[in-house]
Amino acid sequence: MQRREKAIILGGGISGKLTARVLSNFYKEVIIIERDQEPTGPFPRKGAPQGNHIHALLHAGEYGLEKLFPGITENFYSTGAVKINSTQDLAWFHHGVWKLRYDGGYTTTLQTRPHLEWHVEQYLRTIPNITILYNNTFRDYEYDETENRIIGIKINDGSSVKTIYGDLIVDASGASSMTTGWLKNRGIQIPEEKVKIGLIYISKVFQLPADLNRDWTIKLVYPNPPQEKIGGTISKIEGNRYIVTFIGYHDEIDEKQVLKNDSSFLELAKKLPKDDIYQALKEAVPVSNTSVFRVPQIIWRKYEKIKQLPNGLLLIGDTICRIDPVFGQGMSIAVLETLALQNLLQNEHQSQQQLIRAFQQRAAKIIAPIWSMVLTEDFRYPATIGKKPFILPFMQWYSKNIFLLSAQNQETYHTFIKVMNLVRPITILMNPKILYRVLKRTLLNHSIK
Numbered sequence: 157m158q159r160r161e162k163a164i165i166l167g168g169g170i171s172g173k174l175t176a177r178v179l180s181n182f183y184k185e186v187i188i189i190e191r192d193q194e195p196t197g198p199f200p201r202k203g204a205p206q207g208n209h210i211h212a213l214l215h216a217g218e219y220g221l222e223k224l225f226p227g228i229t230e231n232f233y234s235t236g237a238v239k240i241n242s243t244q245d246l247a248w249f250h251h252g253v254w255k256l257r258y259d260g261g262y263t264t265t266l267q268t269r270p271h272l273e274w275h276v277e278q279y280l281r282t283i284p285n286i287t288i289l290y291n292n293t294f295r296d297y298e299y300d301e302t303e304n305r306i307i308g309i310k311i312n313d314g315s316s317v318k319t320i321y322g323d324l325i326v327d328a329s330g331a332s333s334m335t336t337g338w339l340k341n342r343g344i345q346i347p348e349e350k351v352k353i354g355l356i357y358i359s360k361v362f363q364l365p366a367d368l369n370r371d372w373t374i375k376l377v378y379p380n381p382p383q384e385k386i387g388g389t390i391s392k393i394e395g396n397r398y399i400v401t402f403i404g405y406h407d408e409i410d411e412k413q414v415l416k417n418d419s420s421f422l423e424l425a426k427k428l429p430k431d432d433i434y435q436a437l438k439e440a441v442p443v444s445n446t447s448v449f450r451v452p453q454i455i456w457r458k459y460e461k462i463k464q465l466p467n468g469l470l471l472i473g474d475t476i477c478r479i480d481p482v483f484g485q486g487m488s489i490a491v492l493e494t495l496a497l498q499n500l501l502q503n504e505h506q507s508q509q510q511l512i513r514a515f516q517q518r519a520a521k522i523i524a525p526i527w528s529m530v531l532t533e534d535f536r537y538p539a540t541i542g543k544k545p546f547i548l549p550f551m552q553w554y555s556k557n558i559f560l561l562s563a564q565n566q567e568t569y570h571t572f573i574k575v576m577n578l579v580r581p582i583t584i585l586m587n588p589k590i591l592y593r594v595l596k597r598t599l600l601n602h603s604i605k
């Protein structure tokens with residue numbers, strides 16, 4: 157196989173790192189540009205502040221990560237990540253009911269985002285043709301107008317600006333990517349969907365007293381929309397600690413009040429639909445500061461729709477789409493996109509530009525069903541503002557039934573778990589048996605009323 161020369165990746169987050177892993181097989185040299193300092197361990201960092209909050213890795217993400225980095229899952233466990241039975245050890249209060257608990261044969265890995273990213277980074281350090289340039293901020297593209305091609309980038313290392321050139325430039329700089337602005341200045345408007353959700357995340361890490369009767373490893377207490385807007389999760393993580401994250405839609409949480417002290421954080425736990433997290437925290441010892449992250453809106457930038465995109469530029473991860481993080485899909489989307497890129501690179505008969513175009517279309521196909529699942533939930537709040545999918549009422553009715561059946565019928569919940577973990581398409585929830593149960597439930601409810 158003839159290797160292409162040099163690829164440059166903007167951003168060394170999850171997408172940047174995974175992309176580097178894949179490109180290292182197809183390009184002689186791969187350079188990641190990262191504005192943060194070189195990490196010294198699995199710690200939260202400034203450039204990815206969402207790492208202070210719970211980060212669940214869905215099954216699709218976990219399987220894909222293992223494909224890209226064989227042995228990484230065992231490495232997670234050997235340094236403290238927690239292996240759980242996905243349906244037995246998860247206690248989940250959702251739409252006013254507790255989901256069933258049983259051994260469904262699936263496992264999930266609980267760990268912090270910095271722990272996950274640190275392991276990926278260790279793996280990258282063993283690949284000789286990957287270089288990570290830390291403390292370097294991407295400033296601008298180097299553009300060849302006659303060829304409509306991005307030929308390089310300008311970076312600032314804090315003391316000077318320099319230009320580096322590459323054959324392929326990948327924007328993996330996340331939700332704050334500068335590319336749409338850069339394109340707009342050249343008259344190219346990227347079509348985008350924006351949905352205002354007014355979401356806030358507030359998190360803190362605790363040590364819990366030993367309790368032999370604790371029958372869960374992760375507990376999710378979701379709000380029942382539209383009446384309830386505040387939810388919370390408590391999850392074991394590496395270091396025998398627990399991360400507690402509260403979420404509030406449409407500015408429901410008074411951030412200043414919660415940040416006052418440890419007991420005001422605890423007070424927030426009383427506002428959840430169930431007091432389980434409050435009870436778990438009563439004897440707990442806080443071992444971190446309180447972190448806050450706001451997601452005022454989610455956004456999907458449709459690069460695949462633009463024919464005149466400059467040659468040599470590929471976009472991946474949150475740069476394309478920041479989705480509502482409550483459903484824990486962002487990193488798994490990045491993994492699925494990277495695997496799609498790897499697949500396309502294996503076809504040697506297409507030009508780099510054909511590959512980029514095909515990739516942006518594949519990425520859109522990965523995002524579309526997930527985006528529509530997320531909007532189904534986000535639009536249960538009347539204050540959510542954005543373009544509603546036209547089948548929204550049907551989706552909301554159907555999924556509500558699936559959520560409620562997940563508290564009664566194991567097969568329905570098990571099918572839902574596969575869809576939620578992005579390993580099976582949403583259409584399997586429409587199989588005749590489940591459809592029958594949904595219709596039966598609806599008819600029974602109507603006849604009771």
Ligand SMILES: Cc1cc2nc3c(=O)[nH]c(=O)nc-3n(C[C@H](O)[C@H](O)[C@H](O)COP(=O)(O)OP(=O)(O)OC[C@H]3O[C@@H](n4cnc5c(N)ncnc54)[C@H](O)[C@@H]3O)c2cc1C
Pocket residue numbers: 166167168169170171172189190191192202203204206209210211212213214292293294295328329330331332357449451472473474475481482483484485486487488490
């Ligand atoms: C509060 C919150 C909770 C979340 N929870 C989950 C979860 O439970 N499960 C899940 O799968 N996903 C979750 N996500 C989503 C997940 O964090 C993202 O989908 C994922 O981080 C996307 O990775 P990325 O590499 O595309 O972007 P990022 O992780 O944002 O990385 C972008 C990188 O680019 C660097 N960068 C940016 N600009 C420049 C520049 N100009 N020059 C150089 N470097 C630059 C940044 O420093 C950073 O390292 C959550 C997100 C949020 C906000």
